[in-house]
Amino acid sequence: MSEHEHHILPFKLYLKIFLSLVLFTFITVWVAQFNFGSLNTLIAMIVATIKATLVALYFMHLKYDDKTNAVCLLAGVFFLVVMFAFIAIDVASRIPLESTL
Amino acid sequence: MSYAAGSNYLNHEKGLWSWLTTLDHKRIGIMYMISVFTFFFIGGVFAMLMRLELFDPGPLFAAQTYNQMMTYHGAIMTFMVIIPGIPAFIGNFTLPLLIGAKDVAFPRVNLLSWYCLMVGAAISFATLFFAGVDTGWTFYTPYSIQTSGTVLMVLGAFVMGFSSILTGLNFIVTVHKLRAPGMTFFRMPLMVWALYSTAVIQVLATPVLAITLLLLAFEKMFGVGIFDPNLGGDPVMFQHFFWFYSHPAVYIMILPAMGIISELITTFSRKTIFGYRAIAFSSIGIAAVSFFVWGHHMFVSGQSSFAGIIFSFITMLVGVPTAIKTFNWVATMYRGSIQLKSPMLYALGFLFLFTIGGVTGIMLATLAADVHFHDTYFVVAHFHYVMVGGTLMAIMGGVYYWLPKMFGKMYNEFGAQLSFLFIFCGFNITFFPQFLLGSAGMPRRYHEYLPEFTSLNKISSIGAWTIGFGFLIALAVIIHCILKGEKAPQNPWGGKTLEWTHADSPPIHENFATTPVVEAGPYEYGR
Amino acid sequence: MIKKLSAFTSILFTSASAFAEYGMPQAGNNYASRVDSLYYFLLIASLISCILVIGGMIFFVFKYRRKSEFDQTPYISHNNTLEFLWSFIPFVIFMIVFVWGFLLFREAETAPKNAFEIHVYGRQWAWDFAYKSGKTTTNELVVPAGRPVKLIMTSKDVLHSFFIPALRIKQDVIPGRYTSLWFEAEKKGEYQVFCTEYCGAEHSGMLAKMKVLSNEKFEEWLSDDPMKEYEGLSLAARGEKVVSKKACTACHNFNADVNGAIAPGLKNLIGKKRNFADGSSMIADREYIRESLKYPQKKVVAAYDGKAAMPLIPLNEDEITWIIEYIKSDKD
Amino acid sequence: MAHRITDTDGSHYAFHYKNSNHEFEASKFGIWVFLCTEILMFGGLFVGYILNSGKYPEVFEVGATFLDWKLGFLNTVILLFSSFTIALSIRNIQIGEQKKAFNNLLVTVLCGFGFMGVKGYEYSHKFHLGLLPGKFFNYTPHTAESDSHPTGEADEKPARSNASETSHVSELPKNMPMYFSFYFVMTGIHGTHVIIGMCLILWAMLRLKRGDFDPKHYTFVEGAALFWHLVDLVWIYLFPLLYLV
Incomplete structure (x- = not known):
């Protein structure tokens, strides 16, 4: 080695x-x-x-390390971005509704 | 390390203390087996009581008691049985053997993972002695922050989450770093591919559950107002955080089961797997895409319809690799030489039930249909078909398949097939009527239902007790095998993977006398 | 071949629809029957794929049984065309089903402008409905047939979910926010409404009835004086009617004075000593009942501290006096 | 203990590895996977923070004014310096300078204490003003005016306002406590991780004293250093989000 x-x-x-x-x-x-x-x-x-x-x-x-360590870091960040993106899509595209009573 | 004849990992050291502080992955696997089976029977008792209540529309237990039974059945079965089930119990025992390693990468972390499960389970069961939790295993706010007992149960689930993270971490490093010489990624058995992709999900999804449960506990104790609508929080946000973990969690449950099925079908058809790369890549594919689909649990929960449409579309995509795997297994059996031993029976049972579970899953992924089926017994039937019909069938098949390797003893074939009969028939009698109940509109988590649903619920309850009886027989067969089974040969099924060809049953402490060198793929039948 | 195929599919279609008939409740309007046809398609597609997979499996098990210990099996590792086919075909079916479901979902999501609006309040274990004309009902939603109706819903405490199986529609009800649901009921009659989001002890008791009336009957129901149904009844009898209409009996037991699992029994309450969560206590009298009806949280009985709180139920002065009369009347 | 085999060149490794470098690589990879789970755990909080700050922008703006960004800046520099010194200590161990490595680790732990000290001061200042998370929030603007300098003595008598009080917003936005809930939850969990990091480094210093580490075998210190760098990474994101909205 x-x-x-x-x-x-x-x-x-x-x-x-x-x-x-x-x-x-x-x-x-x-x-x-x-x-x-x-x-x-x-x-x-x-x-x-x-x-x-x-x-x-x-x-x-x-x-200087083996690339798999960097992949760990990036994977974590990537799936965070996915989580944020999908929840943001939901929150942004909700149609606010007012009560007409 | 020289080995006296007949010395193996079981009699390598003696005494309970040697078991409780063992670092040997095989012993930790056996300890996980005992814990998972115990929790399974406790969860099963709750299920039997629930079906007792639902046998007729009238109240038997108080509403609160039934709701607690429903919660404990859900929480025990998911957090303590089916998530640690295959990865920690069968995975721990077989992974190093399958890849020709002496042990997992971090033996002490492996032991810590078992203690996390037991401590977490103890904390969760402690809630039984206080007020008891009746929120359902999903802990939806704001009800979960108004009722009692949530903090302790959430703390228990938090600690058990670490058990899952540590097992996942261990398996990823083991598969990357400890493979036998010559075993490239495409010569690994498909069980290892499945355990690897499960470990990736465990590592990437469970931390989000940890922070969600922590925030829920803070919400209950300090009223931080993130999920509490009276303080400006948003309950749908909690559902997003919860399902971001819980949908990948259902893939943690099913992917290792698929790994076992790949092993069983190839060995008992004595034929090489059909589409090795397709199955390997669809394992990884499912693991990746599983993080994009959680919103299909929330189509009618106040999530915007635009988000619902995106989630429904991606859920359809994740259905494709699952379908591919099922077709590959059936194609493997083509022109094979099929031996109907009980592991194979469970594999066929898996294919039968998982196909039904799969197609109903697609029905639930369809937007307009899910609006009607959501939170009804249709969903209950779907996920039991996929979890009990899928993962539990695979666990039973895996247990009978590797029992000779684990304890060096053969199980009683007739008893095993008898228990399969009860479990398989009881399962269909229990859950197929629930599809009809669900489409007729019976909501889930009801302790009393309208009289028109009585007949189907009666059938379902009878089926449930048949399953219970079937599992009792299975327990008897397994205990009999461990204590009094006759000596098993090194390779009773003619398997081609390393644990059958190179390790003896039960294996020595260091798994292999000499480290095996791998020249060919894992399923070299008919080469 | 075509004749056999069409015969085969027609049998499939009838069996699927029979199966679905048995499964799905009677469709209440056109939208529901279109959802049913989607469900039929899903059923048939599932039936065919199950027959192919499970049938194929069982066929292979018998045809390729192990004959001897030395069977040789061919080394078939993969077949690209077959693998492409059985990935592409499911993908196409899934896309068809996705688009079909998406179209129906979008239709069910956008309510027409002229819809008749009704307000729905989910509370722990009953549904309150409020109409623009000021009329309020509990666990009884009355709607006109043939006109689009839009429900504007919110919850007073925890998550609930408004589900009408006959119309195949459902929508969660979230505290602190409004969610909406619209439909156009066609067949007149009475339909069951469920709560499908777990909301505590009596989640399964949170049932309401939806009555679909013809237009004239609905107008007449809407305009009639809410007090009409109480004519000729004694005050106590009116109290009893209000108590059952507002679903007070869901939690309180009016003919026992023992403490129930969820709320205290109210038999001959007047004159009895009540001790409260904050340590104070008083002899129950008319004023105590009126205050508890107006501000349920003010005086909580000790045994129920921390339990599910009593919700505020809309009552006018007459109804409060009738309830007090009804409780008083228990004594004799 | 998985029994260890001593290699020809004096290095030792667990029996199921090929050699000490194989074990070092595997341990480092394992630590990185663990760091990935830490990132996801903190990330969940960041996602919640950013989404809620999008929903209630005024709450988070007013909230940020209560924080003294100079203290935040000081904390950032302290943590960056501690990252610098712990990286140096790894370098020292690699080239065999055990003494210097020990001193660098000592400086890192002292920076940790400094960081927690500043954090403690900020917390007490907030407790004093009543800016507590969730339902304990009982901050009333006028007490800010007549508030004593928080030197810890009982404040039954009203005293002059704190100099760093930039906002005298008479009327606070509706769900103001949410900002402080996020503030206390995020800095609290981060603070706990700082403490865990400091314990790891103290343990590493202990073993360094005992001579466990040499250029061939220092996995534990490498792990402690990586964990400490991660804690610094999280603070690098926390500082602009909380203090400079």
Whole structure:
């Protein structure tokens, strides 16, 4: 069995990732001030996803690991999106009904 | 590790403590067998009492008592019998043997999963001593947050959920990492494909049940107002969260049963499976699509009609792979050499009942028909045909098939076939009339019904007690076999999978003396 | 061959419809009979597929019985055309059935504009109906024949579900929200209404009757003075009538003073000592009954604390006095 | 214990694996599947949150004003730093620097305590104001004005309002408690996972002290680190959703 698995990353890379994460946190806070209406949640989600991928790829070694680990992460997220999408379809397409009594 | 002659996993260590702290997947499988059979009989007693009440329209038990019996029958049978049933009991015992491994990936997690089931079951049964739960196994709000006992039962189901997650996790890693050399994915027996796709559903669906039950408990204790309409919550949201788990859960119940049926039909027709890849891919296909269809439980529940139409369409799609599997099994029997031993009888019983269950499922997936049939006895008959007719028949077939391997003893063939006769006939007498009751409009969960439904309910009750009697005979046959069955050969059925060809019955502690190397597919009959 | 086939399908059709006749209740209107024809199609398709699968299985079991221990079986691993056929054909049938069900479902979902609106209130274990003219009834829905009727429904406590088997329609009733159901009953007569969403102890007792009257009779019923049916009855007798109409007897037992499973018995209640959940107690009198009828939650009898709460039932002043008279009359 | 076989190169692995690396890969894959279930569990909450914030936007906007985003920001940075240090500790173990690894783990646990401290402060501030979940919600706007600075002393006498009180909404939207229900449920479950993560790391530090880990065998620390990173991941999503709506 080749000893490829214990990937050791340089200290600098960890530092760079950490600093960019803090930077993105500033961006999240900064972008939250402008009111884009319902778009706000979407933008916040996008920035948070960028930060999450950074943590997952480098800190959690997903980049250097066997691809099945990444599939686990993505499967979880995918079925969450499916759940959200179908419930949102239902909630959005309900026809509100008023009582005429 | 050298092995004295005649030493096997049963007499490898002695004493109850060696069983309660065992890490051997085979022993954990036997412990699961004992728990699942016990819970099955408790759930069965509730079913018999329910049919006693429904024998005639008049009240026998108080309304509250019947509603509690209905709830416990539902909760026990789903959470404690049929979800852990095949994956944990038969799956635990056979998976490492089928793929040529020494044990599952994480033996200690496997033992923890059994304790989660027992602790969760203890908590759920504790509700019997307090007020008792009468919400139905679905815990729909807002009734479930107004009545008593829900929090304890929900906590029990929460803990049992972990048992399912840990088993699923174990099986996924085992199948990926511990296959014998030479066993590629397409040389794995179809039972392993079925257990693998079940494990995927268990891992992806059960956490959502965990958070739903947690939110329900918080709703009851702190009134968080997410599902409580008086506080702005939406009961239909609870139904979405609940069924997002519970529909994939019914595929957790049926997929392993399909795996067993693939094994039984090939071995007892002594013929290679027809359409191996079709069955393997439809297992995975069903597992994936099962997460898109839960809304067909909610066509009339206040869900928007647009969503209902989408769910109905996708439910039709998930019907296709199931139909393909059934046709493949029948095609396997073509020009085979069929031996009617009792495992094969149960497999044929499965095909008979599951086909009826399947076609009625399509009726329920049709929007206009479901509006009439929803929450009537038509639905009760459908899911019993698919669960009892499907999964339970497969469990009984699997038990008789692997009993010689588990205990090294043969069961009494006549007794087994007799119990099959009672169970199969009793089943049809019980649940076929319920289709008619349902289409006539008798709602479910009624402890008293209108006089016009009396005759069919009488027949159904008689059928129910026949099933009960059949299972008693089956229990006697199994106990007799374990205690006094005569010695079973290593391969009584002529199976071609690893546990028959390489492991002896009962297998040694490490399953295989030398790790088997696999060169060909699992069903090499007539090659 | 065609002749045999058509004979075969006609037998199938009659047997399926006979089977369905026995199964489905008498269709109350055109929509219901169209749902029945969908059900017939489903039945026939299921019958044929069961015959093919189960028949095929049983045929193979006998034809290919194991003759000897050394039987050799052919190695048939797959057959693409056959596998394509038995995936595509079920898919096509499922799509036909889906579209057919979808069309009927959409029709049942959008109510015509000029529908006659009636309000339905589901409560724990009875149905209240309110008409625009102010008339309210309990467990008795009266509708005109031949005119579209739209029910606007909500619940006062937990989930219920309004189900009319004869018209093949059903709709859950959700607290805090309105759901609607529309139909056009054609055959005059009386139809059974069920509650099909589990709602507690007396879920199976939550039955209502739907009376379909001709237009004139319905107009006349709608306009007649609700008090007409009480003429000539003593106050106590009127109280007894109100009590049965409003389904109070579903929970309370008026001729026993022992505590029932769901609610206290009310025989000669006046003058009896009542102790309540909040520890206070009082001698029951007219004022106590009136207050409990108007605000059921104010004074809950100790034994029923935490149990299913008594719902607020719409009663006018006369009905309250009659009920009190009726309870008083028990003494003699 | 599944008895372990010591390999020629000193590494040891359970009997049913081929070698220690095979066991390491399998354990890591198992941990990732478990993380997937954690994601789905938290995800269910996020789906509920986003759907309800779509249904009652004003409730969630007013609710967010009660939260002090600066504290949220501080917590995010604390957790990011703790992720950084625990990643470093894995690196140290891989190259054999046990001492440094121990210190990094220590810093991570201290960050955990810091995070819980900030959370505790925020909770007490909310309890004090009466912003409790569901039916315990008894926040009345005027008490906010005359509210004492929550230094924990009994507040029978009215006192001046808290500086961070940005919203003086006289009339709150109808089902205001729902926001705080979500706030307490999500941060509560997340907080529990932070505590579980800290216990795992303390246990890892204990075993590190005992010398259980070496560059060939550190599966347990890897598992604790992955779990901690997941807790950080969840907070990365929680912070914008709760604080910055």
